[in-house]
Amino acid sequence: MRKIKYFLLVTLLYIASVIAIGYIESQNPDGNIKDIGDAFWFAIVTLTTVGYGDLYPVTILGKIIGLVLILGSIGILGIIISEITNKINSYMEKKKNGFYGTDFKNHYIIIGYNDFALKVGKEIISTGHKIAFLTNAKDDLEKINTHFNHQNCFSLLAEYKDEEKYEKLNFKAAKSVFINFEEDADTLVFVLNAKKAYPNLEYVALCNNTELKGTFENAGVKYVVSPLEVTSKLVASYIFEPEVATYTEDLISSSKNKEDSDIQQYKILTNSFYHNKSFNTAFHELKDNYDAIAIGVVKDNKVYKNPSSDYILSINDYIILISNGASKKGLEDIFGIKEGK
Template identity: 60%
Template sequence: MKKWNYFLLAVFIYLLAIYGIGVVESQSEASNIKGFTDALWYAIVTLTTVGYGDSYPVTPVGKVISLTLVIGSIGVLGYLIGEITNKFNLYMEKKKTGFWGTNFENHYVIIGYNDFGRQVASQIVATGHKLAFLVNSKEKLDLIKDVFHFDNCFAMFADYNNDEAYDKINLTKSKAVFLNFDEDTDTLVYVLNLKKKYPNVDVVVTCKNSELKETFVNAGIKYVVSQTTVASRLVASYIFEPEVASYTEDLITTSRTENDFDMQQYKINTSGMYFQKSFMDIFLGLKKEFNAIAIGIVSHGKVIKNPPSDFVLTENDYVILISNGVSKKHLEKAFGVKEGK
């Protein structure tokens, strides 16, 4: 506040000097400054360093006051430029750190960042979905921006205890949140706090210690992935069913080309072409129209593998299928939704 008081005082003195020049110079017939308006014009030209030369003091007193005005102009101009530069730099710094937030909706959120999180994020971005990161390190923020410099990606630096940060990344409007911390204990503590504040948010976590999986489930986490369990199953499959394991690994990787295949899920809604169709009709239609294979459904939150042929899918059910990367955009048009939940 004192800073602005000093600035206002300087402006008052500056205007007083302009007024003084106008009064002194108007008393001289040889002067081209005939009043306050001319003096103000002279001051503005001097302040902006334009220097037209059409107005200038001729009296000794006017010249003395003008000297003060010129020196003061340097200070005022320097202060204004400095303030504008500081404000601009502050704005750009806030923009860089995501301070202004994002308007993303129906997006995915990753909290925490490491190499594993980078791989997860790459798969999500490849599907065309919007993704928001929240990290508590500027170093990690820079790493994210180096890799995910896309319009559908947003990254924010903030303290994890800052509730405003979750509003700025639209956490409650996201589809799912992935907690990506290095230690299981950090993840568990964070989960307890997060679910307390946002009980309706879908949270996905990974745990290195498979024995903690039940603990996470009891904490209200529906999707808990044990890294060791998944890895051990895949390794075991490679040992005695290598081709099956290779195929499985491909199916859980986002497809991008005609020769890439992956498993996808699409939501049934009233505007899609498969609303209130039987599973067999959907199976045959997908194979004929898109060379895609329906392998299961999700109904009322329950996954049904190889459902009955006459099972009718209604609004908010999901179809799980296998398709290549090229067919995705056509499938999204047919279902009327993007891939994913």
């Protein structure tokens, strides 16, 4: 407010000086500043440091006021440049912090950032999907912007309890939300608050205490991930079935090149080739034409492993299959949608 008052005062004095020099110079028959319009032209040329030299004061008093205008121009120009610079810097900082929100749709939201979230984000982006991060740490924001580009990743700096900021992540248009906190209590609080505002969203949460899985599910978390359980199963497999464990680890990772294989799921749309086809027909068609192996179906969020051959595929079912990176483009074309939910 003080800066605005100072700017207004300087501006008023500047305008008064322009009017004064216009009046004084117009009274002199030898002067080339004939009226107020000429005076403002002289002032503008002086302010912008152009200095054409076509108009200038000739009287002593006019020159003194002209000197005031020149010095005042430096001050006003400095204020204007400073304000413009501050506005630009403020805009860029707000944009960097995600305060203007994102228009991402059908994206995945990750709440909380660490090395684990980084790996999850890279896996999602490698499948061609977009992600949005929410973090409360400035340093994490810098790391996110270093690892991901703005075309497929949006990041927001805000407090986790600030529910009004959730809209900037475009929660309503997201596919699912992954809550990645170190403390299970923080995860539970976030889920309860988010479910009130966005009850129809699918929530996936990290749970460090396996005894709380039931509590998380009752709170509305659809998929509860326990790192300890997953790790213990994989380690046990490495102990007595190392080759199977290696293959399993490869399958649960997104394919990075044409040779990599992974497990994918594709939704059956209205115009899908597989609509009203039997699982057996889909199995052979996928194997013969895309070198992909169908291993299951998801219907109404329930997984059917290796369903019967005469199972009829319906709209909104998902086919779960194994394929390599070379087949992904063809699979996306035939299903008319990218892998995943």
